[in-house]
Each structure stands twice: as C-alpha cells, then as structure tokens.
Amino acid sequence: DAGVTQSPTHLxxxxxxxxxxxxxxxxxxxxxxxxxxxxxxxxxxxxxxYEEEERQRGNFPDRFSGHxxxxxSSELNVNALLLGDSALYLCASSLGTGASxxxxxxGTRLTVT
Amino acid sequence: AQSVTQLDxxxxxxxxxxxxxxxxxSSSVSVYLFWYVQYPNQGLQLLLKYLSGSTxxxxxxxxxxxxxxxxxxxxxxxxxxxxxxxxxxFCAVRPKYSGAGSYQLTFGKGTKLSVIP
Numbered sequence: 001d002a003g004v005t006q007s008p009t010h011l012x013x014x015x016x017x018x019x020x021x022x023x024x025x026x027x028x029x030x031x032x033x034x035x036x037x038x039x040x041x042x043x044x045x046x047x048x049x050y051e052e053e054e055r056q057r058g059n060f061p062d063r064f065s066g067h068x069x070x071x072x073s074s075e076l077n078v079n080a081l082l083l084g085d086s087a088l089y090l091c092a093s094s095l096g097t098g099a100s101x102x103x104x105x106x107g108t109r110l111t112v113t
Numbered sequence: 114a115q116s117v118t119q120l121d122x123x124x125x126x127x128x129x130x131x132x133x134x135x136x137x138x139s140s141s142v143s144v145y146l147f148w149y150v151q152y153p154n155q156g157l158q159l160l161l162k163y164l165s166g167s168t169x170x171x172x173x174x175x176x177x178x179x180x181x182x183x184x185x186x187x188x189x190x191x192x193x194x195x196x197x198x199x200x201x202x203f204c205a206v207r208p209k210y211s212g213a214g215s216y217q218l219t220f221g222k223g224t225k226l227s228v229i230p
Contacts, residue, residue: 004156033216033217033218035218036138039221040219040222041222042117042203042205042221042222042223043157043203043218043220044229045217045218045219048216055216056215056216056217058217069207082123092155092157094159100160101159101162102154102157102218103159104149104157104158105156106154106155106156107155107156
C-alpha cells in the first residue's frame, strides 16, 4: 500500500521563476493538503483540495496556486519565486472530512537562489 | 484562530531516562489534538491523537499524551527513551467542527529530542 508520494525530492530555482510540485495521495484518500515548512519552523497550511476544488486556504499570497485531478493527485504551483519561498513543501492526504488524520509525504525541498 | 506553543525547542535526555515534551494551545473552539514525529529528511508521521473520550492516549511505541482542558495542554511523555526516539516532535490542533479554519492543522514550532547514549 503506497503512502503519499511527492516529486521531485529536491529542486533548485532562481528568483522570479515558477515551480510545480506534485503529489499522489495514499491509496483510498480523496483529500490533499499542502504545507510549507521553513527551516526551524512547524508546517504552515497553504491550502486543501477536495473534489477537485480548493476547500480552504491559509495565509499565503495568490502566487501559490494548486490543482487536484480526477485521480485525486495534486499539484502546487508557485509563481514569481522569492528567496523566502525556500522551504520543505509537504503534501498530506486524508479521507473526506471529519477527524481523519493526515498522512504526510516526505516533502519536496525547494531552494530559491 | 488557533495557536500552539511548544515550550522547549530542544530537549536532550539520556537513554532510558523519562522525557516530557510540553505543548500548550489556544483556541476559541473545541479542537482535536495531535502529536507528529519527523525523522531527518522525512515527512511527518502521526504519533498519537486525541479526538474524544479518555484524556490519556497512547501510541504503540510507548509514548503517551494527556489532554488537560483546563490548562489547555497536551504534553507528550515517555517513561524510558531509546536512541531511535531521536527526532523532532510537533504538536498540532484542528477545530472539531466545520467552519473557517476547520480543515487545517495548526502546528507548533517543534521540539527536537536528542537521546544521548
């Protein structure tokens, strides 16, 4: 039973560029959430997708956008990259609403130079 | 809105000694509480959760946490730690009921547990 998989594992981009990160949820899960974890900090909620729609969004600018596909996989897009966007980006999947716990992937380490 | 405070950023402890990692939260609504563990270069793994019922919850690897509503705390404890417990531990909360912010986990800044041989 595959868990949450994220690609790529590492990425180096230049300021101003755009990046796309990908996530496949755990088998049977239909909800995907994205978190940003800066160095030495706890994860910060970016947004959550359910039924191919953004269900909730955290305090992140519009440069951060996402998508969920019919097979429940998801992408996180970040435009006009800033040095401060350097972080570990974590994808988490869960089943529907309620108290279903999140299952996290190993993350994508993004470095912006 | 919710906030989580983990009072210790780093906790060194000798192998086989007991440990307590402290977590306090603030919320205007009822919340679910979680502890996650993160090993180096990995994502977060759920360690244990409090949803309702008994205020003492246990994990399969010997950790336990107790929900204290009056003190708004959810401290994590283990009576005897092992080298393999060396990791970063995150406390998190999520509102119980639907509404603004109800789908997001709010995390603390984490506590790095270092087990010394």
